[in-house]
Amino acid sequence: xxxxxxFSAAQIRWVQYEATLRGLLDKSGIDxxxxxxxxxxxxDYIVYAPxxxxxxxxxxxxxKAVLNLWAGVEDVVGNPTLKVPLARMVDKEGLTxxxxxxxxxxxxxxxxxxxxxxxxxxxxxxxxxxxxSAERPVCILGLGTLGMACARALRHLGFPVRGWSRTLKxxxxxxxxxxxxxxxKALDDAQIVxxxxxxxxxxxxxxxxxxxxxxxxxAFVINPGRGPLIDDxxxxxxxxxxxxxxxxxxxxxxxxxxxxxxxxxxxxxxVTPHIASETRVSSASAVIVENILRGEKGKPFVHxxxxxxxY
Numbered sequence: 001x002x003x004x005x006x007f008s009a010a011q012i013r014w015v016q017y018e019a020t021l022r023g024l025l026d027k028s029g030i031d032x033x034x035x036x037x038x039x040x041x042x043x044d045y046i047v048y049a050p051x052x053x054x055x056x057x058x059x060x061x062x063x064k065a066v067l068n069l070w071a072g073v074e075d076v077v078g079n080p081t082l083k084v085p086l087a088r089m090v091d092k093e094g095l096t097x098x099x100x101x102x103x104x105x106x107x108x109x110x111x112x113x114x115x116x117x118x119x120x121x122x123x124x125x126x127x128x129x130x131x132x133s134a135e136r137p138v139c140i141l142g143l144g145t146l147g148m149a150c151a152r153a154l155r156h157l158g159f160p161v162r163g164w165s166r167t168l169k170x171x172x173x174x175x176x177x178x179x180x181x182x183x184x185k186a187l188d189d190a191q192i193v194x195x196x197x198x199x200x201x202x203x204x205x206x207x208x209x210x211x212x213x214x215x216x217x218x219a220f221v222i223n224p225g226r227g228p229l230i231d232d233x234x235x236x237x238x239x240x241x242x243x244x245x246x247x248x249x250x251x252x253x254x255x256x257x258x259x260x261x262x263x264x265x266x267x268x269x270x271v272t273p274h275i276a277s278e279t280r281v282s283s284a285s286a287v288i289v290e291n292i293l294r295g296e297k298g299k300p301f302v303h304x305x306x307x308x309x310x311y
Contacts, residue, residue, distance in 0.1 A: 002031045003296060004062075006038045009049035009069055017069075020281050021047070024289040030296060045292055050075035057081040064295050067288050069279065071095060071146070072226065073305050074199040087291050088311070090303040094280025096149050102224060102276040103150045103194055104157070106248050110192060110220040111136050111159075115246075133158035137216075139186045141206060142196035142225060143169040143176065144311075146277075150194060162186045166202060166309070187214040192222065198311035199226035209234040218245040224276030227252040232263075239268045250276040 007014055007021075014036055025032050040059035046066045048054070050073070057063065058081045065085045068076065073088050089095065109115070112130050120126055136159055140151050143165040155161045155173045163171060164186035168178035177185050183206075187193065193215060197203045207221065208231040221244055223230060232253070238244040248270040249263060255274055263269045291301050305311060 002033050003044050003292065004038055004042050005032060005034045005045045005047060005292065006043045006054075007034060007036050007047045008052040008054045009047070010051070011036075013049060013069065016281050017047075017285060020285040021289065024285055025292075028289060028293055030293070045295065047288055048076070055079070055081075057083070060084075065291065065301055067291055068305075069284065069288075071279075072199065073311060074226070077305055077307060077310050085301050086305045086307070087301050087303045088305050089279055089284055089287060090145050091279045091284045091287055092145070092149075093283035095277050095284070096145055098277035098280075099146045099196075099224060100149050100153045102250075103196075103222065104153050106222050107138060107154060107159070107192055107194070108157075110222075110246060110248070134160065136160075136192065137162065137190050139164065139190035139193045140196060141183075141186070141193065141229075142198070143171070144196065144198070147194075147196040150196065159192075162190065183211070184214060187211055189214075189216045190219060191216045192220045195221075195223040195225040195229045197225050197229055199228050200310035202310075204228045205231040205234075207231065207235065209237065212238045212243060215243065217243055219243070220245055221247040221249075223247070224250040227255070236262060236266070239266065244268070246270065248272070250274055 021034060025034060041061050043060050044062055044064050046054065046063065047069065048066050049069045063084050065087060066082060068086065068088045071089050073086060076082065077086065111133065116126055138154055138159045139162045140147050141164050143163045147163065148171060151161045151163050151171060151174050162175045164177050164183050166178060169176050197206065206229050212234055235247060239247060246268045250272045251274055257263060257271060263271055294301055
């Protein structure tokens with residue numbers, strides 16, 4: 001009997017992924033059917049994007065696992081009809097490396113004060129030397145796969161890195177903390193804060209008026225994580241007061257960001273269109289096929305979501 005795999009995502013994703021997935025599945029030696037339409041009762045695996053048409057998993061009586069194409073699972077993890085294992089995308093070759101490059105680039109941009117020279121080509125000789133990295137404490141909120149990779153890269157560049165997570169992690173050279181008291185410790189006098197947390201009830205608005213006030217005056221906020229991690233009104237107030245010198249935001253509560261949103265055009269905000277990192281078709285497809293093969297061999301799936309934690 002063949003392994004039936006339903007690809008449930010936008011048509012453009014099917015165009016991008018089909019050939020690569022088929023190539024890897026052909027090499028695996030399993031007998032399979034891969035399609036965008038299959039009788040629900042015959043589906044073994046769903047390669048899934050949370051914005052797909054499949055929202056009720058009840059008819060999928062043979063389903064073994066849902067394999068998310070994205071790292072974020074907040075739009076599916078709470079679905080009461082989903083009873084089988086849910087795996088999130090952990091794409092170390094593509095998504096993780098892309099995030100490291102984006103975060104490192106923007107940390108260095110703010111650390112070195114590049115904007116003053118890029119934008120200030122007006123004939124004025126702007127003197128001033130930035131501090132060395134060792135003098136610029138960076139706080140990373142979220143020490144999952146992406147957060148740890150970014151912390152490691154920034155530590156390698158000489159930044160003192162503090163990392164906070166909901167459960168305590170350990171990393172060589174990184175000052176790790178957890179819990180409410182740990183959050184205070186991580187944020188106190190940090191000059192750059194990078195948000196790489198999942199969107200859960202416990203992390204929403206984690207940067208608010210109170211926590212923003214703990215940062216060093218003139219700090220920089222970089223958010224490639226999730227839009228709801230920040231209280232937007234509190235951030236705007238901190239930008240206007242100078243408590244936050246600049247915010248580089250890649251994710252928002254509503255995407256695309258509406259043209260009327262005050263972040264557009266704010267002199268101390270950089271908006272990027274959710275491009276901090278993207279799964280790469282080749283490496284993401286390998287992750288998906290690996291989980292299908294593990295399921296068929298009776299091995300544990302990798303990158304499973306903790307439903308209680310929400311990620």
